[in-house]
Amino acid sequence: MRKILKILAAATAACLLAATAAFAHAFLDTASPGVGATVRGSPSELRLSFSQNIVAAFSGVQISTASGQAVSAGKAVLVAPNVLTVRLGRALSPGAYVVSWHVVSVDTHPTSGTYQFTVAP
Amino acid sequence: MSIFQILVLAAAAAEEAPFQADMGSMPPESGDGFITIFHFLFLARWIHFAAVFILFGSSFFWFYMGHERSESGLGGLPRALRATKILLCVAAPIAAISGVAWLAGILANMTSGFSNVVDLETWRLFFFETQFGPVSIVRLALLAAAIVVVALPWRNRAWFSALLHIGAFLLITQAWLGHAAEGGAGLYGTVMITAYCVHALAAAAWVGGLPPLLFALVEQRRFNPHDARDWTLDILSRYSLMAMAAVPLIVLSGIANAAFRVAGAFDKLFYTGYGDVLFAKVGVVALMLGLAAFNRFVAMPRLRAASLKGMGQINRLRVSVACELALGALVLAVAAVLGITPPPQ
Numbered sequence: 001m002r003k004i005l006k007i008l009a010a011a012t013a014a015c016l017l018a019a020t021a022a023f024a025h026a027f028l029d030t031a032s033p034g035v036g037a038t039v040r041g042s043p044s045e046l047r048l049s050f051s052q053n054i055v056a057a058f059s060g061v062q063i064s065t066a067s068g069q070a071v072s073a074g075k076a077v078l079v080a081p082n083v084l085t086v087r088l089g090r091a092l093s094p095g096a097y098v099v100s101w102h103v104v105s106v107d108t109h110p111t112s113g114t115y116q117f118t119v120a121p
Numbered sequence: 122m123s124i125f126q127i128l129v130l131a132a133a134a135a136e137e138a139p140f141q142a143d144m145g146s147m148p149p150e151s152g153d154g155f156i157t158i159f160h161f162l163f164l165a166r167w168i169h170f171a172a173v174f175i176l177f178g179s180s181f182f183w184f185y186m187g188h189e190r191s192e193s194g195l196g197g198l199p200r201a202l203r204a205t206k207i208l209l210c211v212a213a214p215i216a217a218i219s220g221v222a223w224l225a226g227i228l229a230n231m232t233s234g235f236s237n238v239v240d241l242e243t244w245r246l247f248f249f250e251t252q253f254g255p256v257s258i259v260r261l262a263l264l265a266a267a268i269v270v271v272a273l274p275w276r277n278r279a280w281f282s283a284l285l286h287i288g289a290f291l292l293i294t295q296a297w298l299g300h301a302a303e304g305g306a307g308l309y310g311t312v313m314i315t316a317y318c319v320h321a322l323a324a325a326a327w328v329g330g331l332p333p334l335l336f337a338l339v340e341q342r343r344f345n346p347h348d349a350r351d352w353t354l355d356i357l358s359r360y361s362l363m364a365m366a367a368v369p370l371i372v373l374s375g376i377a378n379a380a381f382r383v384a385g386a387f388d389k390l391f392y393t394g395y396g397d398v399l400f401a402k403v404g405v406v407a408l409m410l411g412l413a414a415f416n417r418f419v420a421m422p423r424l425r426a427a428s429l430k431g432m433g434q435i436n437r438l439r440v441s442v443a444c445e446l447a448l449g450a451l452v453l454a455v456a457a458v459l460g461i462t463p464p465p466q
Contacts, residue, residue: 025463052303057250058231081305104231106252107303109463 026052026082026105033117040120042091046073048101053081058104061086066096066116076101094121158230159461165222166457171450172216173295176267177288177322178329179205179212180281185363186356190337191278196352200343201336206276208332209284213271216291217264224257227298230461256297263291288329292321299460300382313381320374323367328449331442334360338439346432353435354425361417368410375406382464389465398462402455409448416441 032047033039046061056078063071063086072089079085084101097119102112183205189196228247229235237243248254270283296302301317304310337356341349379399383389390396416438424434 053252053305055251057246104251105303107300108227108231108253108298109461110231110233 025107025109025111026050026054026103027111028101028113028115029082031099031115031117035115036117038118038120042093042119043088045088046086046099047079048084048086048099049080050082050084050103050105053106054078054084054103055106056084058110059084059102061099061101063088063097063099066098068098071097092119094119158226158233158235161235162223162226162230162461163454163457165219165226166460167454169216169219169223170453170457172212172219173288173291174325174329174449174453175208175212175288175332176216176284176329177292177325178327178331179208179333180285180288181326181363182330182333182360183278183281184285185359186337187359190356196355198337198340201333201340204336205333210271213264213267213284217268220260220264220291223298224261227253253297253302256294260291260294260298263287263294267291288325289322292325293318295321300464301378304381316374316377316381319370320378323370323374324452327364327367327371328446328452330360330363331446331449335439335442335446338435338442341435342432349432349435350424350427353438354421357416357421357424357438361421364413364417368413371406386465393465395459395462395464398455398459402452402459405448405452405455409445409452412441412445412448416445 027050028035028048029051030049033043046063048061056076059076059078061073061076061084063073065071071092074087074089076084076086084103095118096116098114098116100112100114102110104110183191183202186198190198191202193199224247225238228243229238231247232243248258267284267287270280270287273280296314296317299317301313302310304313334356338353341353344352379390380387382395390399420434420438420441424438427434
């Protein structure tokens with residue numbers, strides 16, 4: 001019994017040490033163009049990296065101008081378990097753009113958010 | 122702390138925007154009438170947990186009680202056995218309905234509305250285009266199997282064994298429908314899933330074993346005080362042997378689960394809604410453990426020492442086992458909330 005307890009305690013301690021990565025619901029980790037960033041020239045695609053692996057079938061990204069006009073863009077594609085990319089339909093003219101995303105993480109939980117970036121002339 | 126308070130806490134935690142707005146947030150609770158998706162998920166999960174705990178723990182009970190208990194001869198508990206069979210026959214369809222409701226709740230939550238639950242294409246995506254789709258199909262098959270088994274006319278040991286295994290697989294597959302699934306396919310993810318499964322199985326053995334234990338204690342009223350005392354002591358020793366193996370597993374795997382959720386930074390539990398719900402759960406479990414320890418280390422020796430007053434002691438034991446069971450149901454309610462509360466990051 002004591003031996004089993006020791007093994008269990010060791011296993012728990014190992015779990016504690018292993019549990020260092022930040023997980024839970026998927027939140028936006030990094031984006032390209034960056035959140036709030038100003039880029040020179042139109043990007044050809046948007047790249048969104050999340051804090052957790054996500055489900056492509058229930059995830060999507062929309063982009064619109066600051067005035068709310070939708071910008072044509074391809075379907076969001078999962079290029080890594082936690083990275084979505086979206087090809088832009090046309091070159092973006094200078095101005096501010098709003099990206100809205102919604103994802104479902106592999107633990108079934110939905111999250112969503114928006115961010116802005118600016119294309120400088 | 123009442124369930125209502127826990128619900129309010131959890132709802133507040135779910136609404137709390139944990140990070141800068143542009144890093145994302147949980148969907149706002151759309152006012153789908155009186156019952157929100159959150160309440161729906163909570164209820165479905167709670168009822169499902171309870172039903173599956175019974176499928177596993179209550180059928181498991183008869184395997185560590187020894188053969189003679191399930192027979193009608195000396196020391197047998199025919200009434201407790203029959204009551205357990207009825208309980209299992211009720212638990213199987215309830216597990217199935219609540220299991221389907223849980224999946225529907227997940228889908229509604231993912232697509233932020235109950236309206237998509239009737240859309241076949243959304244279900245196709247759910248089952249075939251997600252990581253949790255295949256697990257959901259397996260769970261539906263298990264639930265169907267449970268209903269078939271309880272409809273069978275032969276209620277023998279194999280019948281109990283079938284329900285025990287179905288219950289075990291339902292508990293294990295639960296791991297992929299929640300926070301434990303976020304670790305990925307590697308060793309890290311495997312350890313995470315294992316910790317969850319150990320926790321669920323050990324807890325189900327403990328709490329799910331309480332209803333048949335209660336039935337068995339009630340049945341002692343039929344016997345003369347001397348036999349009742351001896352048999353009660355035997356039943357309690359067998360149950361407590363199982364419980365003393367289960368409790369360390371529950372506590373250690375519970376700590377491991379919490380460590381995974383907060384990524385090793387336990388201080389986060391002190392200022393997040395997730396931490397509040399978790400501490401509520403720990404509090405109720407501590408109460409249960411206190412009661413269980415009282416039953417094992419105070420009430421049992423007293424019963425052993427009692428002579429003809431044995432019956433009175435058994436009656437009191439019945440009350441404390443019933444209280445332990447009620448607390449167990451409360452823990453499941455808190456667990457149902459915990460799994461739909463975003464862990465701190």
